Amino acid sequence: MSTVEETADSHDEHDDDHHDHGEFIAHHFDSAEQQFDSGKLGIWVFLVTEVLFFSGLFVAYVLYRYHHPEVFVDASQFLDKVLGGINTIVLLFSSLTMAWAVRAAQLGNNNFAGKLILITMICAAAFLGIKAVEYSHKWDLYILPVSYYNYMEGYHPEAESGGIAGTLHISKWLVTLSMLPLLCLTLFSAGAVAMAATGKRLMAQFMLGLAIMMSGYFVGAFAGQTYQNWHEANLEAEEHAGDHGHDGDHAGDSIATGPDSTSERPPQIGVFFSIYYCMTGLHAIHVIAGMAALSWLYFRCLKAHFRPDYFGPVDYVGLYWHLVDLIWIYLFPLLYLIN
Amino acid sequence: MTDSHQHDHGFAHPVSVKLLLAVFSSLVFLTILTVVLNDLPLGSADIIIAMTIATIKATLVMLFFMHMFWEKGFNVVAFISSLFFVSLFIGFTLMDTGSYRDDIDSFPEDKRPAPRVDRTAPGVSSNTVQPMPPATLVEGSVNPLAKTNPYVRL
Numbered sequence: 001m002s003t004v005e006e007t008a009d010s011h012d013e014h015d016d017d018h019h020d021h022g023e024f025i026a027h028h029f030d031s032a033e034q035q036f037d038s039g040k041l042g043i044w045v046f047l048v049t050e051v052l053f054f055s056g057l058f059v060a061y062v063l064y065r066y067h068h069p070e071v072f073v074d075a076s077q078f079l080d081k082v083l084g085g086i087n088t089i090v091l092l093f094s095s096l097t098m099a100w101a102v103r104a105a106q107l108g109n110n111n112f113a114g115k116l117i118l119i120t121m122i123c124a125a126a127f128l129g130i131k132a133v134e135y136s137h138k139w140d141l142y143i144l145p146v147s148y149y150n151y152m153e154g155y156h157p158e159a160e161s162g163g164i165a166g167t168l169h170i171s172k173w174l175v176t177l178s179m180l181p182l183l184c185l186t187l188f189s190a191g192a193v194a195m196a197a198t199g200k201r202l203m204a205q206f207m208l209g210l211a212i213m214m215s216g217y218f219v220g221a222f223a224g225q226t227y228q229n230w231h232e233a234n235l236e237a238e239e240h241a242g243d244h245g246h247d248g249d250h251a252g253d254s255i256a257t258g259p260d261s262t263s264e265r266p267p268q269i270g271v272f273f274s275i276y277y278c279m280t281g282l283h284a285i286h287v288i289a290g291m292a293a294l295s296w297l298y299f300r301c302l303k304a305h306f307r308p309d310y311f312g313p314v315d316y317v318g319l320y321w322h323l324v325d326l327i328w329i330y331l332f333p334l335l336y337l338i339n
Numbered sequence: 340m341t342d343s344h345q346h347d348h349g350f351a352h353p354v355s356v357k358l359l360l361a362v363f364s365s366l367v368f369l370t371i372l373t374v375v376l377n378d379l380p381l382g383s384a385d386i387i388i389a390m391t392i393a394t395i396k397a398t399l400v401m402l403f404f405m406h407m408f409w410e411k412g413f414n415v416v417a418f419i420s421s422l423f424f425v426s427l428f429i430g431f432t433l434m435d436t437g438s439y440r441d442d443i444d445s446f447p448e449d450k451r452p453a454p455r456v457d458r459t460a461p462g463v464s465s466n467t468v469q470p471m472p473p474a475t476l477v478e479g480s481v482n483p484l485a486k487t488n489p490y491v492r493l
Contacts, residue, residue, distance in 0.1 A: 033350045037411070044414045048421040055425040059432050066433060067443060081374055088370050096363040099354065099404040106351035308351050315406075322405045329396045332370075333389035337377040 024310050032309040043316040047323050050286075054327055057279050061334060064275060068268060075272035076338035078143055078151075080134065080231070083224055084336040087130050088328065090220070094123030095325045102318045105301075105311035113314065114301030118209050120321065121294045122216035124287050125181075129220025131284055133228055136173030138273075145277050149270030169229050178221060185214040206299050213291065276335055283331060286324045293317045352409045362403045369396050 029035040065072050097119045104113035142150035192207035297317055300306065306314060373392045381388060402408045407415055436443065 036350060040411075041414060041417070044417050048418060051418075051421040051425060052428075055428050058425070059429050062429050063432060063436055067436070067440070081377070085370060085374050089367055092363060092366045092370065095366075095400060095404050096359060099359050100356065102406075103353040103356070103359070106353040309349050311351060319405055322400055325404075326397050326400055329400065330393050333373055333377075333393050337373065337385075337389050339377060339381075339385055 024305070036310075036312045036315075039312045039316055043319050047319060050320075050323055054279075054282065057275070057282065058330075061275050061279065064271060068271075071268050071272050072338050075269050075276075076336060078138065078141075079276075079336045080228075081336050082231075083130055083134055083227065084332055086223075086227075087127055088332050090123050090127050090130070091325050091328050094120045094127070095322055097123070098318045098321045101297075102311070102314050105306040105314040106308060108307045110301045110304040110306050113306060114209075114298055117294055117298045117301060117314075118212065121209070121213040121291055121298065122219075124291045124294065125213050125216035126220030126223075127287060128284060129181075129217040129222075130224040131280065132174055132177045132217075132221055133171075133224030136171040136177060137228055139173045140171050143273055144270070145274040146268075146270035149273060170225055174221060174225060178218070181214050181217040185211055185218070188214060202302055205302055209298050209302075210295060213295070279331055279335070283324065283327055286327070290317070290321050290324055293320065352406065354403060354406065358403060362399050366396055366399060 025032055025035050029038070097116045101113045101116035101120065104110075104116060138144070142148075142152070144150065188207050188211035192204050192211055195201075195204035195207055294317060297314055300313065369392050373389055376388055376392075377385065379385075401418075407418075
């Protein structure tokens with residue numbers, strides 16, 4: 001089995017010459033370029049529908065902020081700028097590697113394109129890991145959508161969380177959220193081992209890539225939770241140091257443990273979090289969909305499908321991925337940076 | 340740059356690595372800038388500044404990462420037209436609610452949605468509205484709703 005695969009691999013360059021140039025061209029297209037242009041128009045129209053899809057939530061945001069600006073100023077104090085900023089940079093970096101992967105595919109360098117796509121997938125998973133830390137911290141504090149919003153001043157969730165999660169200072173919600181990624185990581189790793197054992201090199205490599213992608217989630221979650229614990233310890237230390245002196249720096253900073261947050265919060269503050277969860281949640285669903293699409297590209301890169309006259313799929317998924325990035329570029333200042 | 344590449348790669352226009360890295364570093368710079376500016380007391384100008392920076396970032400991503408700089412005119416028009424429709428959507432909705440603003444702001448308190456309904460407590464029908472808990476807690480005490488809130492059970 002493995003010998004067959006190996007011969008196929010070693011004759012890759014040869015194969016290229018013998019490729020029928022119409023291998024991936026559907027019969028109703030005259031040329032590779034015509035097929036590419038049609039696909040390009042199709043993906044742009046899809047992006048238009050995506051923009052309009054998100055615009056409903058942006059309208060909800062604009063309207064609510066227009067009528068209740070005070071709610072937004074108050075509520076965004078619960079969002080951590082540092083975690084949001086790190087997530088922005090993670091997404092921007094994934095956009096860079098994606099654009100670079102398009103270039104590599106255009107030059108027919110499948111090996112390099114595959115690596116860059118894998119980095120993009122890892123960044124996507126790390127983004128979700130950091131997002132999971134942010135969500136779980138809010139859920140701990142009952143900062144929930146409007147009808148479940150039940151945050152109380154001075155409430156410390158540590159009082160309740162027992163067990164291993166409590167002693168390690170990990171939110172129990174984060175543990176719950178991490179179950180699915182953990183399951184995927186286990187399945188993909190097991191799959192990689194099984195495929196390698198049965199000599200299916202290509203599938204083994206693909207499964208390994210998926211497992212590496214899932215481990216990106218845990219890197220993100222670990223980094224986020226470490227920051228979160230460090231940040232809380234800082235706030236507590238400040239609280240104990242007394243209220244003299246340095247409140248200037250962190251006055252606008254998060255979070256629940258802040259000593260002197262306003263006692264009268266606007267009653268509609270939960271509506272902000274309904275909007276927040278809808279917008280970031282829909283965005284996160286798009287990130288997950290992007291991870292699935294990127295996995296497919298990774299597989300095709302492993303099969304060395306892309307050439308200077310056939311790189312459409314990488315380009316299309318790339319455009320989608322950049323749109324996900326574009327939406328986050330607007331979500332970040334709109335939700336996190338309100339003063 | 341494009342012309343020379345056009346001959347080499349047919350309809351593919353590979354963007355140079357230098358340009359990609361330059362765009363990425365300016366995006367990171369702008370992200371840090373917008374976070375730093377947010378801490379400064381800029382008053383009501385901060386939303387305008389933040390949105391301007393976001394739009395510059397979005398333009399950079401569209402032009403170079405999404406290859407719009409080299410894109411066919413029709414595709415560019417198709418995509419940009421979506422922004423036109425979004426602005427119509429937002430603009431008309433704002434105009435509409437603006438004209439009903441007094442009604443919205445004076446919406447009676449008792450018609451606002453109930454804070455939350457506890458469906459798990461025995462003897463409480465699902466229509467019973469639990470009063471909102473006090474806004475503050477005594478230091479060290481446990482959240483009284485923790486036991487009944489279905490959203491915190493593991």
